[in-house]
Amino acid sequence: MAGIDIPRETWATRTGFILAAVGSAVGLGNIWRFPFQVGQEGGAAFLLIYLLFIALIGFPAMLVEFVVGRHTERNPVGALKAIAGGAWSYVGWIFIATGFVILSYYSVVAGWTIRYTILGLQDGYLADAGEAEGQFVELASGLDAIFFHALFMAVVIVIVAFGIQRGIELAVKVMVPAIIVITVGMAIYAFTLEGASEAYSYYLSPEWGVIAAEWQSIFPAAAGQAFFTLSLGMGVMITYASYLGEDRNLAEDGAIVIGFDTAIAFITGLIVFPILFTAGVDPADPGAGAIFVSLAAAFGDLALGWIIGAIFFGTVAIAALSSAISLMEVVVSYVVDERNVDRKVAAFGIGIALFLLGLPSAYDLVLLDLFDLFADQILLVLGGLLLMILVSWSLSELAVDELSRGIGDLGSLGPAWIWAVRIPVVVVLIVALVLGILDYYEFLTGPFAEWVGGQ
Ligand code: PFF
Numbered sequence: 001m002a003g004i005d006i007p008r009e010t011w012a013t014r015t016g017f018i019l020a021a022v023g024s025a026v027g028l029g030n031i032w033r034f035p036f037q038v039g040q041e042g043g044a045a046f047l048l049i050y051l052l053f054i055a056l057i058g059f060p061a062m063l064v065e066f067v068v069g070r071h072t073e074r075n076p077v078g079a080l081k082a083i084a085g086g087a088w089s090y091v092g093w094i095f096i097a098t099g100f101v102i103l104s105y106y107s108v109v110a111g112w113t114i115r116y117t118i119l120g121l122q123d124g125y126l127a128d129a130g131e132a133e134g135q136f137v138e139l140a141s142g143l144d145a146i147f148f149h150a151l152f153m154a155v156v157i158v159i160v161a162f163g164i165q166r167g168i169e170l171a172v173k174v175m176v177p178a179i180i181v182i183t184v185g186m187a188i189y190a191f192t193l194e195g196a197s198e199a200y201s202y203y204l205s206p207e208w209g210v211i212a213a214e215w216q217s218i219f220p221a222a223a224g225q226a227f228f229t230l231s232l233g234m235g236v237m238i239t240y241a242s243y244l245g246e247d248r249n250l251a252e253d254g255a256i257v258i259g260f261d262t263a264i265a266f267i268t269g270l271i272v273f274p275i276l277f278t279a280g281v282d283p284a285d286p287g288a289g290a291i292f293v294s295l296a297a298a299f300g301d302l303a304l305g306w307i308i309g310a311i312f313f314g315t316v317a318i319a320a321l322s323s324a325i326s327l328m329e330v331v332v333s334y335v336v337d338e339r340n341v342d343r344k345v346a347a348f349g350i351g352i353a354l355f356l357l358g359l360p361s362a363y364d365l366v367l368l369d370l371f372d373l374f375a376d377q378i379l380l381v382l383g384g385l386l387l388m389i390l391v392s393w394s395l396s397e398l399a400v401d402e403l404s405r406g407i408g409d410l411g412s413l414g415p416a417w418i419w420a421v422r423i424p425v426v427v428v429l430i431v432a433l434v435l436g437i438l439d440y441y442e443f444l445t446g447p448f449a450e451w452v453g454g455q
Pocket of ligand 1: 025029327328
């Protein structure tokens with residue numbers, strides 16, 4: 001009821017918050033996007049630059065979102081109203097919009113992972129790359145895709161409807177340990193494969209010449225990936241930190257979350273590359289269909305590939321689920337906090353809206369790209385950039401005070417953090433935004449225009 005303050009929920013335990021944040025961070029970004037970006041951007045050289053960006057850009061930026069959330073105890077729109085007000089509230093809106101758009105197609109891709117889990121168990125995977133591609137095109141759009149998109153969304157709705165402690169916290173306590181155990185197990189399995197040593201040297205020994213020759217594409221790709229994989233720029237970390245009832249060391253929590261996220265991405269490389277090398281697939285080859293084409297075909301080639309593949313795709317589905325609930329929570333927390341809507345009603349209504357918005361992405365891959373590029377390369381970067389500018393330039397004192405709650409006097413680390421955000425983070429995001437807009441323009445005038453012409 002409006003006017004009566006019901007106490008806001010909080011995480012039951014510190015582990016609960018950390019697991020939820022890890023669950024959000026570890027998702028399709030780690031398992032689907034990361035290995036193939038490594039493949040496309042030149043192997044180990046990319047890995048190195050990526051790790052650098054995680055530490056120098058990702059870590060300070062995550063702390064910014066944490067302090068804003070904990071300080072305001074509000075959803076992204078409410079948080080920006082509280083710390084800055086005026087036009088800055090619109091930045092909160094950018095976060096909500098980003099979350100909404102990303103989740104709409106993320107759910108479609110997550111639906112594919114469920115479909116591919118079942119595919120392995122039912123029929124096994126096709127070893128021929130051409131046939132595997134044909135199968136992917138068939139399953140990725142149309143009725144199949146819509147059905148599994150709906151199924152995935154329904155699970156997300158149920159978890160989020162149960163709230164922070166009984167829904168999200170409970171779910172991640174099961175899902176995140178499962179993801180960790182299974183990925184480590186699969187990496188050990190991959191170690192036994194014939195192509196393993198060739199794969200390791202590709203993945204782990206950088207060719208310095210590649211960095212020199214291709215830095216223009218490696219740098220923005222690494223920066224974008226660092227932001228996406230840590231769930232930054234979507235309001236997730238603001239929202240999750242807003243449910244922290246007590247003071248604790250946010251820098252330590254952030255380091256733990258980043259450590260797990262990076263470890264899982266890294267280990268995924270140790271799984272995917274040995275499998276690809278063993279099946280004789282060039283890791284630079286795969287494009288968007290990535291794990292659903294070349295990796296699926298590699299599973300088709302391996303002994304017991306059907307079950308290994310089903311375990312792999314099942315794990316990806318779980319990782320996608322623990323990420324999707326975090327994005328859903330961003331939007332639900334807004335409606336619950338600011339509009340006084342009942343959580344269950346909010347989760348259901350928003351879930352239906354997300355399902356509908358995802359339909360174009362489930363209808364045609366070009367439309368999925370249209371949403372993905374816009375949300376990921378423009379909206380996400382824009383929201384993140386504005387928040388970083390606001391906090392580091394006009395609210396630095398508040399930010400340092402908030403970070404020191406639960407840590408104690410930060411000494412010179414406080415200003416070091418603020419300056420890391422003021423210049424490196426902001427500059428990287430500006431460059432990423434410009435490149436993102438150019439890229440989107442190329443997409444609109446190229447593949448998208450062609451698609452519209454063909455309709
Ligand atoms: N960090 C997530 C990932 O790497 O997949 C990013 C994300 C995407 C979070 C979509 C949530 C989400 F729904």
